[in-house]
Amino acid sequence: MKLFELLIKKYKGRLYEYLLESPAMILGERFKGGIFRPSSKVLRYSQITGAFKAKLGFQNIHAVGVIDRYEVDFFIYSPQDKVAGRSKVPLITEVLLGVRARVYVASVDELPEKLTLRIGALITKGFGESILKLRNIISIDELKRSIGKTIQCFRQGVSLKLATRLPFREEIYKGIFGIREIIKPVFGYMFYPTSLTTGYYELALMEGSIVIAPYILLSEGEYELSERRSMSSIDSLVEEIMGDSRFRGHKYSSRELSELAEIYERYGYTMAKIYLQGKISRSKRRDEQYKLRTLLHLLNFIENSHIPRSIGAYIIKNLNVILRMRR
Amino acid sequence: MGNDKWLYVAEVHDIGKLFLKGLKHNLEDLIEEFKKYGIGLEWPIVQSILKHHCKLSPKDWDIQLYPDSYETLLVHLADMLASQASRILRKLEAVLRKYKLGINYRVYKLWKGTISISDAPPLYGRDYQIFEYIKSDPSGRNFLRRFRRYLLIRAENALNGANITTLYSHSILAGKFFRLLYKYYYKKICSIKINFNKRDDVCEKAHIILNSLPIILVYARIMSPQYIYRVKDLNVFKIIKDILKEFEGKYQDHILYRGFNDILFVDIPSASIHKELISRANEYGFYVDIQALYSTPCKGNNRILGINPRKIAKRFNFRRKMLPINGYKQHYLEYSKDKYEDRYIYPELENYIKPPICDICQLRPATKTWIDEESGLIEHLCEKCYRVRTYTNGLYKLAAWSEGTVAWVRISLNIEDLEASLVELYIEYLRRLGIHNARDLVIAIEKEEGLVSPTLLQEFLWDYYAFLEKIENLIFRIFPTENIEGIDKSFYVIKIERSSDVITFTERYNSLLQIYFQQLVQVEEYEPITLGISISHVKYPFHKHWRLLSNIGRGFLLHIHRKGLVEASYKELNATLQFFRSPEIIERRRALYKALEIANYSRLLAKLELRKHLKHIPRKVNLQLLRMLLELER
Numbered sequence: 005m006k007l008f009e010l011l012i013k014k015y016k017g018r019l020y021e022y023l024l025e026s027p028a029m030i031l032g033e034r035f036k037g038g039i040f041r042p043s044s045k046v047l048r049y050s051q052i053t054g055a056f057k058a059k060l061g062f063q064n065i066h067a068v069g070v071i072d073r074y075e076v077d078f079f080i081y082s083p084q085d086k087v088a089g090r091s092k093v094p095l096i097t098e099v100l101l102g103v104r105a106r107v108y109v110a111s112v113d114e115l116p117e118k119l120t121l122r123i124g125a126l127i128t129k130g131f132g133e134s135i136l137k138l139r140n141i142i143s144i145d146e147l148k149r150s151i152g153k154t155i156q157c158f159r160q161g162v163s164l165k166l167a168t169r170l171p172f173r174e175e176i177y178k179g180i181f182g183i184r185e186i187i188k189p190v191f192g193y194m195f196y197p198t199s200l201t202t203g204y205y206e207l208a209l210m211e212g213s214i215v216i217a218p219y220i221l222l223s224e225g226e227y228e229l230s231e232r233r234s235m236s237s238i239d240s241l242v243e244e245i246m247g248d249s250r251f252r253g254h255k256y257s258s259r260e261l262s263e264l265a266e267i268y269e270r271y272g273y274t275m276a277k278i279y280l281q282g283k284i285s286r287s288k289r290r291d292e293q294y295k296l297r298t299l300l301h302l303l304n305f306i307e308n309s310h311i312p313r314s315i316g317a318y319i320i321k322n323l324n325v326i327l328r329m330r331r
Numbered sequence: 332m333g334n335d336k337w338l339y340v341a342e343v344h345d346i347g348k349l350f351l352k353g354l355k356h357n358l359e360d361l362i363e364e365f366k367k368y369g370i371g372l373e374w375p376i377v378q379s380i381l382k383h384h385c386k387l388s389p390k391d392w393d394i395q396l397y398p399d400s401y402e403t404l405l406v407h408l409a410d411m412l413a414s415q416a417s418r419i420l421r422k423l424e425a426v427l428r429k430y431k432l433g434i435n436y437r438v439y440k441l442w443k444g445t446i447s448i449s450d451a452p453p454l455y456g457r458d459y460q461i462f463e464y465i466k467s468d469p470s471g472r473n474f475l476r477r478f479r480r481y482l483l484i485r486a487e488n489a490l491n492g493a494n495i496t497t498l499y500s501h502s503i504l505a506g507k508f509f510r511l512l513y514k515y516y517y518k519k520i521c522s523i524k525i526n527f528n529k530r531d532d533v534c535e536k537a538h539i540i541l542n543s544l545p546i547i548l549v550y551a552r553i554m555s556p557q558y559i560y561r562v563k564d565l566n567v568f569k570i571i572k573d574i575l576k577e578f579e580g581k582y583q584d585h586i587l588y589r590g591f592n593d594i595l596f597v598d599i600p601s602a603s604i605h606k607e608l609i610s611r612a613n614e615y616g617f618y619v620d621i622q623a624l625y626s627t628p629c630k631g632n633n634r635i636l637g638i639n640p641r642k643i644a645k646r647f648n649f650r651r652k653m654l655p656i657n658g659y660k661q662h663y664l665e666y667s668k669d670k671y672e673d674r675y676i677y678p679e680l681e682n683y684i685k686p687p688i689c690d691i692c693q694l695r696p697a698t699k700t701w702i703d704e705e706s707g708l709i710e711h712l713c714e715k716c717y718r719v720r721t722y723t724n725g726l727y728k729l730a731a732w733s734e735g736t737v738a739w740v741r742i743s744l745n746i747e748d749l750e751a752s753l754v755e756l757y758i759e760y761l762r763r764l765g766i767h768n769a770r771d772l773v774i775a776i777e778k779e780e781g782l783v784s785p786t787l788l789q790e791f792l793w794d795y796y797a798f799l800e801k802i803e804n805l806i807f808r809i810f811p812t813e814n815i816e817g818i819d820k821s822f823y824v825i826k827i828e829r830s831s832d833v834i835t836f837t838e839r840y841n842s843l844l845q846i847y848f849q850q851l852v853q854v855e856e857y858e859p860i861t862l863g864i865s866i867s868h869v870k871y872p873f874h875k876h877w878r879l880l881s882n883i884g885r886g887f888l889l890h891i892h893r894k895g896l897v898e899a900s901y902k903e904l905n906a907t908l909q910f911f912r913s914p915e916i917i918e919r920r921r922a923l924y925k926a927l928e929i930a931n932y933s934r935l936l937a938k939l940e941l942r943k944h945l946k947h948i949p950r951k952v953n954l955q956l957l958r959m960l961l962e963l964e965r
Contacts, residue, residue: 042872172682174656187651188674189659192556193684193693205684238933315932325939 008144010179014064015110017144021220022107024069024121026134029100030079032125043098046211047071047105047123048169049176050194055121056109066180067109068168070221074100075237081129099131102237106220107136110180142220147182150218157224158216165212167223169194172207181221188214241309242319242326245302251327254295261321264299269317273307339471340376341406341509342502344383346474349454349481349498350461357381359396361458368462376471379406385534397534399527401520405512406505407537412628412636413504413786414487423492426772430765432491437484439494441756442791442851446484453481475502487786492764495757500789507584514584515599516544541629545666547598548640549605550746552620553612554592554675556692557716559873561703562730564691566722567615568592568818574611581607587785588638588792590744591821595638595785598623600666609662613678615722616692616715623664623672624649637781638788639750644671646778678715689713691720729816732826738833738866739873741880742802742821744795749859750783753791756850757782795860796820798847802840809836826869830963833864837889837960838908845905852901858886867892889959895934897955906951911960919944924965927958934958 011017024047031044031051047069056065079099109115117138124132142150157164170177171194177183190210197203209215215222245251268276280303284296302323306316319326347356358365358380365372372381382403384394398404423432436449454460468474475482479499486494487501512520520540526532553574555567571592578594579586582604588595598605605621612619624640630647637643644651652670654661662676680694687697690710697711701720712720724730729737754773761769776782799820806815806823814826827833840862845852848860863880871892879890885898899907910916916923926940938954948954 042875185653186656186659190675191659191677191680191694193688204686205688207680207682239935242933242935242939312932315936318929318936322936322939322943325943329935329939329942 005174005179007178007184008147008180008182010175011110011182012144015066015112015180018110019142019147020109020111020115020138021140021142022109022136023139024103024105024107024134024136026103026105026123026132027101028077028131029074029103029123029134030097030125030131031100031123041095041097043076043100043124045071045074045100046167046169047107048194049171049208050169050196051123052107052121054197055123056111059119059121060113060115062111062113064112065109066111066176067107068170068181068221069105069107070167070223071100071103071105073102073104075102077101079126079131081126097126103134106139108142108181108220147218150220151182151184151216153219154216154222157219162224164214164219164222164224166209166215166217166221167211168221169211170209171196172209177209181217183209183215183217183221185216186213187216237309238311238315238319241305241311245305245319245323245326246329248301250298250301251323254298256295256299256323258324260299261323264303265317265320268303268306268320269313272313273303276303336470337375337379337402337405337513338510339474339506340379341383341409341471342506343376343465343471343474344379344406344410344505345487345498345502346380346461346464346478348487349452349478349485350456350458352451352455354393357384357394357396358461359394361461364458364462365465368466370462370465370469374465374469375402376465376469378403379471383407383410385530385537387531387534397530398537399533401517401525404525404533404537405509405517405520408512408541408628409505409507409509411537411541412508412634413501414634423490423772426766432764432766434489435491435494436486436489437494438486438497438790439491439760440790440794440850441495441753441760441787442794442848444850452489453485475499475506492761492766495760496784496786496790500786500793504786504789510584511597511599512544515602519544538629538632542627542631544627545600545668546626546628546635547600547605547664547666548595548624548626548636548643549598549664550593550595550622550640551605551608552593553617554620555615555617556694557616557719558691558693559877560691560710561720562726563720563724565726565729565818565873566719566724567617568822569725570615570719570722571612571617572819574608574615578604578608578611588746588788590746591819593746595746595788597636598664603663606663609676613662613676614715615719616678616694616713618675618677620675621664621672625652625664625666625668625670625672627668633780634784636785637750638783638785639747639781640671641673642747642750643781646781687711689716691716726816726818728813728826729824732869735869736827736830736866737869738825738827738864739876739880740806740823740825740836741863742799743861743863743881743883745859745861746788748857749788749791750781752851752854752857752859753783753787755854755856759850759853794847798843798860801843801847805836805839805843809839827866830866833866833963834911834960837862837864837887837904841904841908844901852886852905855900855902858901861886861888863888863890865890865892887956889956891959891962894962895955895959897953897959899953899956900951902951903953903956906949907953907956907960910949910952911957915945915947916957920961923961927961927965 049068052067052069053065056067057063077099079097081095119136121134121136122132123134154164170181190213192208192210193205194208195203196206264276267279280296280300284293287293287296302320306319345356347358365377370377382396382398383406385397385407386394389395398407434450436452437447439445482499482502483497485498487496487498488494523536525536553571557564557567559565575589575594579589585596585598585604609619622640624643626635628635635643649669649671652667652672660680664672684696689695689697689712691712695713695715697713699712699714699717701710701712754777758769758773766772773782803820809832810825816824861883863883865876865879879888886901887899887904890896922944923941926944927937929936929940934955937958941954941958
């Protein structure tokens with residue numbers, strides 16, 4: 005099988021790239037016997053392809069996902085014994101929150117710009133609802149360039165590992181997704197359904213395998229430790245503020261910050277915004293106006309991150325300390 | 332050779348270094364003494380001492396004798412392979428003239444610093460002991476035991492700057508290499524025509540032999556695919572330990588290093604001892620992460636043997652051995668000269684599995700069932716995982732703990748980082764001796780030959796194992812015995828009654844680390860020894876702990892389930908622990924506890940709170956770690 009052979013022959017030589025966002029998702033692993041159910045941190049071929057097939061009804065479709073961001077939380081539930089009408093032992097399951105991923109799809113049929121899929125476990129409890137927005141259609145040339153980038157990284161000694169899970173079938177991993185060389189494979193198995201109730205396990209190339217493939221399917225270093233890097237949405241917000249150059253070089257008085265924080269906490273975003281806009285219009289100095297606009301920007305930051313108002317107020321009040329932490 | 336009279340004499344070859352000053356340590360000037368004591372010059376032990384060097388054109392004051400038989404040639408070859416400092420010495424000699432580094436017969440431990448200084452070997456002036464010993468132990472079997480304490484302080488090379496390994500490890504390795512050559516290549520070497528009357532010919536043939544004998548340097552890590560659900564599944568660690576121990580016991584002369592789940596050894600293509608290791612590992616469903624270097628003991632004038640096959644391959648531009656798609660299922664290594672191989676070797680894998688698949692490893696069809704006595708839950712297991720479950724288990728305490736908090740504690744050693752830090756420490760050592768271009772010099776050596784040899788690794792490991800012993804004592808002093816379950820000397824699970832005990836343990840660990848490895852902890856870039864502590868409820872799944880504890884990025888890792896995770900460098904750990912006990916913290920403790928509440932929402936904001944309450948925070952203090960220490964004390 006030649007590189008991208010099947011993609012060129014059957015799928016018009018292109019991969020759809022979707023941006024997937026899901027508020028909460030449980031990507032079940034086959035864990036039995038324990039009361040703790042971890043979630044996989046990988047959007048594997050079988051799961052995402054299955055979800056596409058179920059939604060669109062197309063059979064000739066292949067998809068993989070690469071998760072870029074998530075937070076980990078836990079959900080306790082107790083499955084019921086339907087016959088006895090009693091609850092069984094409570095189970096704790098890991099939940100991935102705020103999942104952001106890229107999904108790459110090869111399809112004979114045209115795909116929509118936007119769609120909603122249900123992925124993973126406990127769908128009936130509301131988990132797994134994912135919105136996919138088409139971001140790009142990647143051509144063969146772009147994919148080849150992406151492989152070139154991977155080769156460059158290898159030459160520079162950067163360790164890249166597969167960030168998804170694919171069947172160990174040459175026509176899929178090489179013919180469609182462009183894995184040119186397998187350097188150090190990690191093997192496992194993936195379920196392949198043959199009907200609604202039957203199926204078998206097929207050999208799979210697991211995440212963590214060292215391969216030469218399009219850069220978009222790989223991640224640097226220890227993919228499996230991403231929970232080490234995972235942070236709460238508040239942490240992410242604070243990091244974003246710390247890294248934002250607009251806040252650099254301004255001196256905010258503690259009085260003005262306390263006032264703004266109090267208004268935000270008591271009356272909410274709109275009132276705080278009106279308060280700031282009023283201040284801007286009254287101000288005559290340009291630098292002062294600019295400084296106040298940065299506070300408006302901070303307010304928007306906080307509002308968009310959907311964190312509790314009290315925490316938002318706390319962040320406003322401590323802006324100076326946050327900015328000092330950056331240094 | 333025909334009998335085993337030669338088997339242990341190579342270890343004795345440098346005995347002269349314990350008694351004599353100067354380069355001439357082969358006792359050739361004391362031949363009359365041998366006769367006086369009734370020792371035959373033809374005795375293998377004497378031959379190995381007299382003729383273990385082959386110098387092409389020695390000066391008058393240097394060693395004159397050279398190997399004049401295949402046996403003495405083997406001793407010479409083994410000495411060359413075990414020798415740490417030959418290359419360093421050659422490069423340093425040019426520098427020496429300028430800097431006059433001087434002599435110190437005592438070893439300098441790179442990770443510890445100077446231990447003592449002496450201008451004479453430990454048994455200087457007591458030559459009679461040599462002859463008494465040789466007479467009493469002509470086979471050489473008791474040499475290492477008898478002279479251990481002297482060998483351990485005498486540097487193999489007394490030149491300041493090259494005195495970084497002891498004569499003890501050199502003697503051990505020379506013995507090992509001799510026996511390997513004797514066992515696998517004696518016949519082959521004997522088939523090479525050598526004119527033993529000509530010094531030039533012997534030296535040349537020695538060079539040719541070391542450049543032509545095929546060897547495989549193998550670094551192997553046994554990996555378990557099993558997800559650990561039950562205490563019985565922790566058997567994987569015991570099994571891995573037993574496999575490695577058994578392998579080491581059987582092939583002692585091949586082994587250069589054995590760790591918790593990894594091993595470094597020299598394989599010979601005709602012996603293929605790796606097959607045994609792999610098939611033993613495969614019996615329990617484990618796969619093996621292998622790095623193999625296919626080469627000869629030397630490349631030109633440079634020694635190949637080192638501790639990191641990947642780095643050696645890079646140094647000599649060896650190409651990676653690529654396998655065809657189906658080649659990944661190939662179970663064993665095949666020698667392919669000047670190549671490097673890096674892959675996982677799995678047990679038999681089928682292309683398709685009809686359900687049910689094994690719940691534990693998810694790599695094989697489930698053919699057995701396991702019913703949990705307590706919950707009645709049924710698990711489907713494959714033969715191999717069933718075997719793991721039914722292996723003799725000694726973890727009775729852990730099985731009985733059903734409530735409460737436990738801490739999984741693991742100390743590990745990263746060989747790759749160790750090598751890099753030893754190189755840094757060596758540069759630092761030379762700098763301290765006054766060699767200003769130390770880095771350039773060492774980089775030049777490193778390009779041609781690895782500075783860190785198996786000898787140096789061996790030396791380090793002795794101190795590391797002693798350190799682990801101390802840690803074990805420490806754990807048993809701090810925590811009640813009934814609360815400690817030891818899986819290995821470097822791996823424990825401890826039931827925690829007072830979380831402040833974890834702080835005490837961390838503090839004592841840090842003190843020991845500073846004592847045992849006082850130079851090593853100064854290296855900023857690499858942290859080869861790591862301590863990981865992961866705390867949770869006893870029922871929290873083990874593989875979550877393992878995932879953290881088996882991939883620690885910095886010197887210290889602390890994880891408290893749902894409270895956070897922190898990694899810190901040696902310096903940060905030290906500074907934070909000191910700051911934690913400072914009046915600044917003690918006086919504000921109550922306010923700081925309050926500040927910790929915010930950690931439930933954001934770790935960054937918690938750090939911010941701490942910063943607000945503390946006037947002066949020393950440079951290396953890790954606020955996240957400080958927060959977690961406060962959490963533990965609360």
